[in-house]
Amino acid sequence: MTVSLSCMEYGTQGVITEIKKYSRELNALGIRVGKIVKMVTKQPIKGPVVVMTGEVVVAIGIEMASCIQVNTDIDPAYIRDK
Amino acid sequence: MKDERSMILLIGNPNVGKSVLFNRLTGGDAVVSNYPGTTVDYTKGTVLLDKKSYTVIDVPGAYSLEARDKAEEVCVKMLEANKNAIAVIVLDATRIERGLYIALETIERGLSAVVALNMIDSARDREISVDSSKLQKILGIPVVETSAVSGEGLKQLGDMIRKARPSNIKEIKERSEGKEIQPETGSKCPGCCGGCGGV
Amino acid sequence: MTLTEDERWALVDRISEQVIKSGTYKQSLGDVLGELTVKPLTGIPVAVGVLYAFWSVFGSFAGTLCTDGFFVKFFDNYFLPWIQSVWPNPDGILYFLFVGDPNATNCFEAFGVLTSGLFVAIGVVLPAVFIFYLMMALLEDSGYLPRLAVLVDTFLHKIGLHGYAIVPTILGLGCNVPAVTATRILETKKQRFMMMTLIALFIPCGAQLGVMIEVIPESIGYVMLFLIIGYFVFGYILSKIVPGENPEILIDVPPYHMPQRDNILKKLKMRTGGFLLNAVPFVLFGVLLVNLMYLFGFIQWLSDIMAPMFVTWFGLPKETAGPLVAAFLRKDLAVAQLSVIEMTQYQMISAVVLISIYFPCVATFVVMLKEGWKELLAAVAVLLSVAFIYGGIIHAVGIILGVA
Ligand SMILES: Nc1nc2c(ncn2[C@@H]2O[C@H](COP(=O)(O)OP(=O)(O)OP(=O)(O)O)[C@@H](O)[C@H]2O)c(=O)[nH]1
Ligand SMILES: [Mg+2]
Numbered sequence: 001m002t003v004s005l006s007c008m009e010y011g012t013q014g015v016i017t018e019i020k021k022y023s024r025e026l027n028a029l030g031i032r033v034g035k036i037v038k039m040v041t042k043q044p045i046k047g048p049v050v051v052m053t054g055e056v057v058v059a060i061g062i063e064m065a066s067c068i069q070v071n072t073d074i075d076p077a078y079i080r081d082k
Numbered sequence: 083m084k085d086e087r088s089m090i091l092l093i094g095n096p097n098v099g100k101s102v103l104f105n106r107l108t109g110g111d112a113v114v115s116n117y118p119g120t121t122v123d124y125t126k127g128t129v130l131l132d133k134k135s136y137t138v139i140d141v142p143g144a145y146s147l148e149a150r151d152k153a154e155e156v157c158v159k160m161l162e163a164n165k166n167a168i169a170v171i172v173l174d175a176t177r178i179e180r181g182l183y184i185a186l187e188t189i190e191r192g193l194s195a196v197v198a199l200n201m202i203d204s205a206r207d208r209e210i211s212v213d214s215s216k217l218q219k220i221l222g223i224p225v226v227e228t229s230a231v232s233g234e235g236l237k238q239l240g241d242m243i244r245k246a247r248p249s250n251i252k253e254i255k256e257r258s259e260g261k262e263i264q265p266e267t268g269s270k271c272p273g274c275c276g277g278c279g280g281v
Numbered sequence: 282m283t284l285t286e287d288e289r290w291a292l293v294d295r296i297s298e299q300v301i302k303s304g305t306y307k308q309s310l311g312d313v314l315g316e317l318t319v320k321p322l323t324g325i326p327v328a329v330g331v332l333y334a335f336w337s338v339f340g341s342f343a344g345t346l347c348t349d350g351f352f353v354k355f356f357d358n359y360f361l362p363w364i365q366s367v368w369p370n371p372d373g374i375l376y377f378l379f380v381g382d383p384n385a386t387n388c389f390e391a392f393g394v395l396t397s398g399l400f401v402a403i404g405v406v407l408p409a410v411f412i413f414y415l416m417m418a419l420l421e422d423s424g425y426l427p428r429l430a431v432l433v434d435t436f437l438h439k440i441g442l443h444g445y446a447i448v449p450t451i452l453g454l455g456c457n458v459p460a461v462t463a464t465r466i467l468e469t470k471k472q473r474f475m476m477m478t479l480i481a482l483f484i485p486c487g488a489q490l491g492v493m494i495e496v497i498p499e500s501i502g503y504v505m506l507f508l509i510i511g512y513f514v515f516g517y518i519l520s521k522i523v524p525g526e527n528p529e530i531l532i533d534v535p536p537y538h539m540p541q542r543d544n545i546l547k548k549l550k551m552r553t554g555g556f557l558l559n560a561v562p563f564v565l566f567g568v569l570l571v572n573l574m575y576l577f578g579f580i581q582w583l584s585d586i587m588a589p590m591f592v593t594w595f596g597l598p599k600e601t602a603g604p605l606v607a608a609f610l611r612k613d614l615a616v617a618q619l620s621v622i623e624m625t626q627y628q629m630i631s632a633v634v635l636i637s638i639y640f641p642c643v644a645t646f647v648v649m650l651k652e653g654w655k656e657l658l659a660a661v662a663v664l665l666s667v668a669f670i671y672g673g674i675i676h677a678v679g680i681i682l683g684v685a
Binding site for chain 2: 283284289290292293294295296297299300301302303304307309418421422423424426427445448462463464465466467468473532533535536537538540541544547548551
């Protein structure tokens with residue numbers, strides 16, 4: 001299932017499949033297509049999301065996060081290998 | 083202006099330890115804090131390496147040379163104003179990938195460079211192993227493992243700054259694909275690529 | 282040859298694959314704390330606790346322990362009587378300038394360079410900036426600030442900024458000067474301008490806070506409340522009228538580090554040393570200048586001209602115009618000056634708020650100029666109008682509440 005990063009559930013992981021906008025800024029911080037992201041937290045009232053990719057923790061505004069598509073059906077084994 | 087060849091710019095992502103390195107090298111007091119964007123203006127200092135005096139500049143951290151905020155703009159301006167300077171590219175050993183982008187951009191601009199693979203202590207704690215001699219071989223510039231906070235590797239960094247050299251992005255690409263370009267490297271890089279592998 | 286962005290990232294990936302091997306990833310205690318302090322359910326209570334702890338340590342160390350516990354006794358019981366008795370000719374000009382009122386029984390009232398000047402600088406402000414900088418260094422070095430930024434992002438984004446604006450805001454509570462430069466971490470011109478203006482308007486510096494907690498301990502909460510409300514209300518208005526974009530937060534959240542003792546001490550030494558070197562002479566000079574202006578009748582003249590505005594619009598005694606002059610040099614000094622003017626508690630609150638917002642101190646003014654003169658002019662225009670409007674509103678609120 002592909003969802004936008006802003007809709008991901010707490011604690012779930014997924015692979016980024018598409019970044020529709022702001023890709024330069026996001027790439028620079030390590031948020032790139034093909035990377036595995038884990039949702040750490042979402043702040044209430046349209047606050048930012050905090051995600052972890054590899055060793056990096058990044059806070060992303062909700063609009064920006066909604067431009068990021070994430071595939072959440074990934075094999076846990078694949079994640080472990082990566 | 084002073085001979086640009088004796089200028090050292092500390093380039094790298096925010097919060098990788100550039101200001102700690104700067105203070106270590108120059109004895110200066112650049113502000114060090116654990117959040118990205120501590121340094122927003124440049125600071126100058128001097129260091130004596132093998133009897134030669136260098137001007138060291140602590141540059142605001144940047145993720146890329148396409149400036150996103152005004153602090154990053156300062157970084158780009160410093161690079162443009164000092165095209166013949168030596169770039170000490172500071173990488174955080176626990177997040178090398180992110181730092182390599184601006185490292186490559188700096189190399190592409192033709193600056194002589196060395197890499198300081200900083201926070202090597204944290205990388206060890208987190209069981210991240212980094213093959214620095216391989217990195218050195220691919221990039222074609224000296225790579226030194228450092229821990230700016232403890233002082234580890236700083237002497238070697240000082241020695242390697244004098245061996246800083248420009249590298250060619252096309253060759254880096256080829257080497258990363260596993261192609262050997264022995265003859266050229268051999269002639270262009272005396273005492274570097276072979277010599278300083280064991281850091 | 283240069284690469285395109287995608288090619289460069291591809292190369293980055295290829296190099297990383299070959300040189301990095303991550304071991305089994307273990308979550309350290311720091312990582313767990315890192316997550317807990319950024320999740321709203323646990324993070325917000327922690328943030329409230331941290332800020333509360335900050336405030337109470339500040340108040341009890343600077344106000345209660347150092348100033349009341351030692352400096353007030355020393356200055357009022359020993360130093361003041363001593364200097365009053367040894368300085369010759371109590372009617373002379375030099376006595377007035379350096380010792381002040383010969384009948385004063387405490388160092389706030391005397392208002393001489395060597396009495397109030399030294400007392401405010403060393404006895405009140407020095408302990409305040411010392412403890413403030415110590416706690417700020419702990420916040421900076423631990424890695425807490427980016428997490429605080431995430432927690433407050435929702436509110437700050439509503440006023441056109443984003444969470445990371447908390448960094449210049451907190452730096453500004455220490456001193457507005459580095460805070461103005463720190464606005465460079467914001468992405469757009471609009472955000473930087475707004476931030477700079479809001480700092481100059483609503484963020485009292487550590488020195489000013491130190492004097493406030495000493496002279497108006499029972500009212501400081503209300504002053505802060507008015508400043509915080511002003512920050513958000515005028516921030517919101519500015520975000521609507523200043524052209525430009527309000528990008529969202531996008532920041533790296535670094536792992537926690539144990540603050541390093543050496544680095545904390547170094548920063549403390551640098552910043553406190555900077556205060557002693559730059560600010561103390563300014564306070565002393567400020568007292569001298571104010572006294573000279575009294576002698577030449579300038580302050581009385583100013584109070585008289587400003588009287589209509591102060592009395593009818595702001596609802597303040599006309600004497601409160603005097604400290605505005607000193608406020609341009611040092612806000613801490615101006616608050617000390619206000620404290621000896623006869624007025625009601627509500628008037629005191631609005632006068633202190635007005636002192637904070639009407640104009641930046643000269644050092645802040647200079648760094649703002651460095652960031653661009655056009656921005657500075659625009660900021661000054663905003664400052665003066667906000668001071669005028671907000672001063673009137675506070676008066677009106679007082680009338681409605683029946684306390685003005
Ligand atoms: N463990 C460890 N921590 C380090 C090392 N070098 C720096 N640090 C810490 O990393 C944090 C950032 O260091 P700075 O020197 O301020 O980073 P910077 O690169 O100047 O950052 P900006 O000014 O924001 O660009 C500080 O908390 C340092 O104590 C290191 O080698 N090992
Ligand atoms: Mg720095």
